[in-house]
Amino acid sequence: MPSFSYESVSIIYKSFKSSFYGGIGLGVPTLDLVASIYRILPLLVLPTTRKLTSSNVEALKGITEFDIDEFNVGYYLIQEEITKEKAARFAHLFSELLLLLTLDQQRAVNRAKGERMSSWLPVAPVAKNHFDLSAQEFKDLLALRYLKTLQGIPPTSDGCSATFDLSHAIICRCGGLVTHRHNEVRDCFGDLAAFAWSEVIRKPVVREARSHFPALVADIAVHGVWVHQGKALFNIRVIDTDAWCYRNQSPIDMLSGAEKEKKCLEACTDRGAVFTSLCSSVDRLLGREAHVFVNRIADRLSSNQNTNNAQGVGQYHRENVTLQSGLPPYHPFGA
Numbered sequence: 253m254p255s256f257s258y259e260s261v262s263i264i265y266k267s268f269k270s271s272f273y274g275g276i277g278l279g280v281p282t283l284d285l286v287a288s289i290y291r292i293l294p295l296l297v298l299p300t301t302r303k304l305t306s307s308n309v310e311a312l313k314g315i316t317e318f319d320i321d322e323f324n325v326g327y328y329l330i331q332e333e334i335t336k337e338k339a340a341r342f343a344h345l346f347s348e349l350l351l352l353l354t355l356d357q358q359r360a361v362n363r364a365k366g367e368r369m370s371s372w373l374p375v376a377p378v379a380k381n382h383f384d385l386s387a388q389e390f391k392d393l394l395a396l397r398y399l400k401t402l403q404g405i406p407p408t409s410d411g412c413s414a415t416f417d418l419s420h421a422i423i424c425r426c427g428g429l430v431t432h433r434h435n436e437v438r439d440c441f442g443d444l445a446a447f448a449w450s451e452v453i454r455k456p457v458v459r460e461a462r463s464h465f466p467a468l469v470a471d472i473a474v475h476g477v478w479v480h481q482g483k484a485l486f487n488i489r490v491i492d493t494d495a496w497c498y499r500n501q502s503p504i505d506m507l508s509g510a511e512k513e514k515k516c517l518e519a520c521t522d523r524g525a526v527f528t529s530l531c532s533s534v535d536r537l538l539g540r541e542a543h544v545f546v547n548r549i550a551d552r553l554s555s556n557q558n559t560n561n562a563q564g565v566g567q568y569h570r571e572n573v574t575l576q577s578g579l580p581p582y583h584p585f586g587a
Contacts, residue, residue, distance in 0.1 A: 448552035451475035507539035
């Protein structure tokens with residue numbers, strides 16, 4: 253982390269301890285320890301401890317009689333009050349630091365905070381579940397999260413020789429970066445579906461090529477998702493919601509509009525299949541249809557393993573994706 257020197261992100265990194273408020277949820281252990289001893293501990297920990305243990309202290313002194321039921325109720329209410337105070341402090345800090353960012357960065361940070369797109373940050377880097385990001389991948393994902401300059405990249409694109417920056421890395425169609433990113437998302441959805449259903453096909457042919465029309469190919473086919481014994485065909489789209497043409501739309505509205513572009517609908521209907529567009533932004537924000545599909549996978553895992561929905565979602569989380577906040581951290585600029 254010392255090599256991570258983006259100016260605006262450094263401010264957020266030092267100040268935002270919670271990823272739910274736009275930060276990265278990580279701290280420097282030695283600095284945090286010193287801060288807790290000299291600043292945070294006297295101001296936060298001691299008053300909190302006094303509030304939570306005041307009834308115990310009074311009972312030990314003989315001032316009042318200890319009542320376990322009253323203690324449990326009071327303990328819960330005090331915890332709730334402390335949580336609200338902490339949330340208010342973070343919200344105030346967030347509003348102050350947001351003014352230090354550019355408008356584009358404010359849009360990105362607000363999206364990360366408002367859409368709860370931070371669950372990939374605290375996930376343990378387990379290699380079995382492909383969460384073991386390299387240092388460069390982690391830095392690139394943070395650059396994408398805060399729209400900062402990429403580090404350690406060539407000055408020009410290998411595919412088209414244009415100036416290589418974050419925006420160009422996301423949209424350049426030369427060199428295979430866009431295709432690689434799309435295929436990663438497709439494979440992720442396919443792997444998740446394979447946990448819940450036995451028949452999952454990648455790149456199924458919806459309509460054969462004709463004399464004046466090319467073949468129509470979907471991204472994934474899954475048997476039994478929406479209709480028992482029926483086939484569901486999925487088209488995957490990964491969208492740069494920060495592109496200039498989308499600046500006047502919210503990311504959610506942009507994804508919702510993309511979901512309505514059902515290019516395979518007529519051909520799928522002719523085959524008796526259900527067509528669904530699964531849309532995601534480049535920074536892992538899922539559209540409504542994708543969220544519904546993810547929840548359907550969780551329900552299926554729950555019923556297959558005779559567990560409740562929370563345990564089913566937990567299984568899905570452990571296997572390959574972070575719960576309901578987006579896709580697992582994939583490298584958007586190639587592996």
